[in-house]
Amino acid sequence: MTMLKIENLHARVEGKEILKGLSLTVNAGEVHAIMGPNGAGKSTLGNVLAGREGYEVTAGSISYNGVDLLALAPEARAAAGVFLAFQYPVEIPGVNNTYFLRAALNAQRKQRGEKELDSMQFLKLVREKLKVMQISDELLHRAVNTGFSGGEKKRNEIFQMAVLEPQLAILDETDSGLDIDALKQVAQGVNTLRSPERAFLMITHYQRLLDYVVPDFVHVLADGCIVESGDKSLALKLEDHGYSGIGTSQPSGAAA
Amino acid sequence: MSEPATLPLVSSLLDAALPPSGLAWLDTARRENSQAFAAGGLPDTRVEAWKYTALRALGQRRFAKGDAAAQSRAVDASTLALPGIDGARLVFVNGVFRDDLSALESLPEGLTLQPLSQALQGDPEPLRFALSRHYRGAGDAFARINAANASDGVVLRVAAHAKIAVPVQLVFVGAAAETDLAWHGRNVVILGEGSSLSLVEQHAAASEQAHLATLVSDIELGERASLRHVVLQNAAVGASLIRRSSLRLQAHAQATMHVLELGGALVRHDLQVELAGNGSRLDTRGIFMPRSRQHIDTQLAIRHQALHTVSSSHWRGVANDRARGVFRGAILVAPGADGSDASLSNKNLLLSPGAEIDTKPELEIYADEVKAAHGATVGQLDPHSLFYLQSRGIPQAEARALLTAAFCRAVLDDLPDQPLREHLAALVLAHLPNT
Numbered sequence: 182m183t184m185l186k187i188e189n190l191h192a193r194v195e196g197k198e199i200l201k202g203l204s205l206t207v208n209a210g211e212v213h214a215i216m217g218p219n220g221a222g223k224s225t226l227g228n229v230l231a232g233r234e235g236y237e238v239t240a241g242s243i244s245y246n247g248v249d250l251l252a253l254a255p256e257a258r259a260a261a262g263v264f265l266a267f268q269y270p271v272e273i274p275g276v277n278n279t280y281f282l283r284a285a286l287n288a289q290r291k292q293r294g295e296k297e298l299d300s301m302q303f304l305k306l307v308r309e310k311l312k313v314m315q316i317s318d319e320l321l322h323r324a325v326n327t328g329f330s331g332g333e334k335k336r337n338e339i340f341q342m343a344v345l346e347p348q349l350a351i352l353d354e355t356d357s358g359l360d361i362d363a364l365k366q367v368a369q370g371v372n373t374l375r376s377p378e379r380a381f382l383m384i385t386h387y388q389r390l391l392d393y394v395v396p397d398f399v400h401v402l403a404d405g406c407i408v409e410s411g412d413k414s415l416a417l418k419l420e421d422h423g424y425s426g427i428g429t430s431q432p433s434g435a436a437a
Numbered sequence: 438m439s440e441p442a443t444l445p446l447v448s449s450l451l452d453a454a455l456p457p458s459g460l461a462w463l464d465t466a467r468r469e470n471s472q473a474f475a476a477g478g479l480p481d482t483r484v485e486a487w488k489y490t491a492l493r494a495l496g497q498r499r500f501a502k503g504d505a506a507a508q509s510r511a512v513d514a515s516t517l518a519l520p521g522i523d524g525a526r527l528v529f530v531n532g533v534f535r536d537d538l539s540a541l542e543s544l545p546e547g548l549t550l551q552p553l554s555q556a557l558q559g560d561p562e563p564l565r566f567a568l569s570r571h572y573r574g575a576g577d578a579f580a581r582i583n584a585a586n587a588s589d590g591v592v593l594r595v596a597a598h599a600k601i602a603v604p605v606q607l608v609f610v611g612a613a614a615e616t617d618l619a620w621h622g623r624n625v626v627i628l629g630e631g632s633s634l635s636l637v638e639q640h641a642a643a644s645e646q647a648h649l650a651t652l653v654s655d656i657e658l659g660e661r662a663s664l665r666h667v668v669l670q671n672a673a674v675g676a677s678l679i680r681r682s683s684l685r686l687q688a689h690a691q692a693t694m695h696v697l698e699l700g701g702a703l704v705r706h707d708l709q710v711e712l713a714g715n716g717s718r719l720d721t722r723g724i725f726m727p728r729s730r731q732h733i734d735t736q737l738a739i740r741h742q743a744l745h746t747v748s749s750s751h752w753r754g755v756a757n758d759r760a761r762g763v764f765r766g767a768i769l770v771a772p773g774a775d776g777s778d779a780s781l782s783n784k785n786l787l788l789s790p791g792a793e794i795d796t797k798p799e800l801e802i803y804a805d806e807v808k809a810a811h812g813a814t815v816g817q818l819d820p821h822s823l824f825y826l827q828s829r830g831i832p833q834a835e836a837r838a839l840l841t842a843a844f845c846r847a848v849l850d851d852l853p854d855q856p857l858r859e860h861l862a863a864l865v866l867a868h869l870p871n872t
Contacts (some may be wrong), residue, residue, distance in 0.1 A: 232828070256827045256833065260830050271819075285830045345830070
């Protein structure tokens with residue numbers, strides 16, 4: 182079934198038009214890769230989906246599980262199951278990682294009308310996820326992302342995703358700045374979370390991540406529009422020929 | 438100074454002169470300070486130390502003298518309790534010592550603790566120096582009237598080498614009365630050589646009445662003495678509270694203060710520290726959080742007067758609504774205080790466009806090989822952090838409170854008493870909107 186339907190999306194940042202008529206359909210269970218050169222609008226798409234302030238949608242629509250996503254506040258989107266793994270996770274000194282995650286999970290549960298977890302229940306959940314994600318619990322006791330290495334920050338994003346169990350996960354250049362071991366670890370985390378109910382939108386500049394997380398669809402984003410769509414072989418083609426030859430085949434926009 | 442005796446505040450306080458004490462030196466000191474108060478009146482904002490705190494409105498008010506019925510005012514002792522604090526306790530209600538609320542039995546060895554009113558009836562001679570002071574500065578109006586009118590307070594002594602590990606709790610409560618009252622508390626704390634003391638000073642409210650209190654504390658640390666002092670100011674939202682704490686540290690003495698300013702309508706704290714002995718050290722940490730129409734002013738003045746003295750001060754301010762915070766951190770490294778190390782930072786958050794914080798770090802150095810750092814900032818919550826929390830499902834108001842509490846918490850982190858630290862952190866969070 183259709184989870185996300187983006188139609189003719191136009192968005193501005195600081196008065197400059199970045200997205201210029203982007204359309205994309207994502208079904209539950211699918212993994213979509215969005216690739217493209219710098220400045221194409223990849224991160225803007227992620228930020229518009231998550232509801233960051235300063236990203237102004239001037240035309241088009243985004244329907245998520247039949248609901249107008251653009252009408253929701255960021256926290257309501259999160260509660261509805263949208264998760265953005267940040268390209269640059271924010272350091273928050275003074276807020277303990279565990280405390281933060283529990284506050285986030287319970288805030289989401291509260292908005293969904295579910296019972297909040299007490300600290301014992303939460304701890305049990307966290308331990309399960311740590312085991313599955315193969316992450317040391319040392320990260321939990323520190324302040325959110327504070328003093329974390331680049332790799333630790335990205336792993337922490339994936340760990341948050343594992344605990345919050347979103348329906349639609351958007352990974353904004355989660356692979357950037359990672360060495361090969363960290364990349365494998367992040368990819369393994371994502372693969373663990375793949376399920377028929379969950380969809381992924383992986384925004385990436387390089388094909389490297391796609392060696393480890395095999396996408397169902399690959400889209401090329403250039404100058405604010407999806408100019409080409411295909412299967413994983415498209416990523417390999419890009420790797421060989423770069424972005425210069427793109428846009429020659431018909432953009433399919435609504436994949437699947 | 439502007440036409441002193443005409444101000445209602447000044448005349449009402451002067452009307453409250455104390456009866457003769459039976460001690461000639463004390464009556465003289467009271468009379469002279471009273472005369473100085475009458476002559477000097479209240480400082481206006483042209484006096485540097487009062488530049489950001491106007492006393493015009495307070496000057497127009499009248500307060501009744503003391504509280505004759507203080508002994509019978511209802512105060513729920515359980516509201517004064519702090520987690521993990523169950524040692525000696527001295528409680529004052531509307532400025533008057535309350536034996537029934539205090540805990541003075543079985544004091545640890547080496548600790549002397551009694552109300553000033555009793556100490557003066559016993560052997561007053563050791564108090565003579567502290568209580569004979571004359572306040573000569575242009576901004577000293579409240580110290581003057583305190584010296585003239587204070588009839589009670591805390592007298593605390595720690596014998597040389599005694600270690601008082603269980604915190605001593607000093608509580609000043611404002612309780613409901615027939616009219617708005619003024620009272621004045623005078624505290625004298627003396628730590629003998631090599632002794633240590635943990636002290637919790639609390640300002641609490643048993644009603645929202647708009648009383649005026651002044652409190653002057655002299656705290657002396659002998660050589661190698663060590664003091665941990667926590668101040669929790671949670672006075673009534675209508676109250677005016679003017680405090681002056683003067684610390685003097687002899688060689689290798691160490692004092693650590695954590696101050697949390699939450700309550701009061703008009704709050705002023707002058708914290709004056711003399712690092713008088715070689716190698717003495719002061720650490721101050723503080724948070725002030727004015728909201729609605731509160732005005733909270735902290736004036737920190739540290740004098741490095743001896744070799745290799747160290748001071749480190751971290752203060753955070755958070756102002757909301759139409760409130761105003763004032764912070765002045767003045768460090769002076771005197772000639773001869775070579776090798777001293779002084780650092781001071783004051784970071785502030787404004788949570789609403791109508792809020793204001795005036796901060797002024799000052800540094801004067803007259804010695805050699807001094808390390809000094811100071812800085813002050815006023816800003817707003819980081820939008821990136823806010824969005825990060827929201828994107829994880831935390832509603833905006835809650836996210837703002839969480840970030841603000843974290844901002845404040847940074848200065849509580851080195852408070853070793855964990856239950857108390859958590860209690861203060863919880864009070865900070867509860868003081869923020871929408872939690």
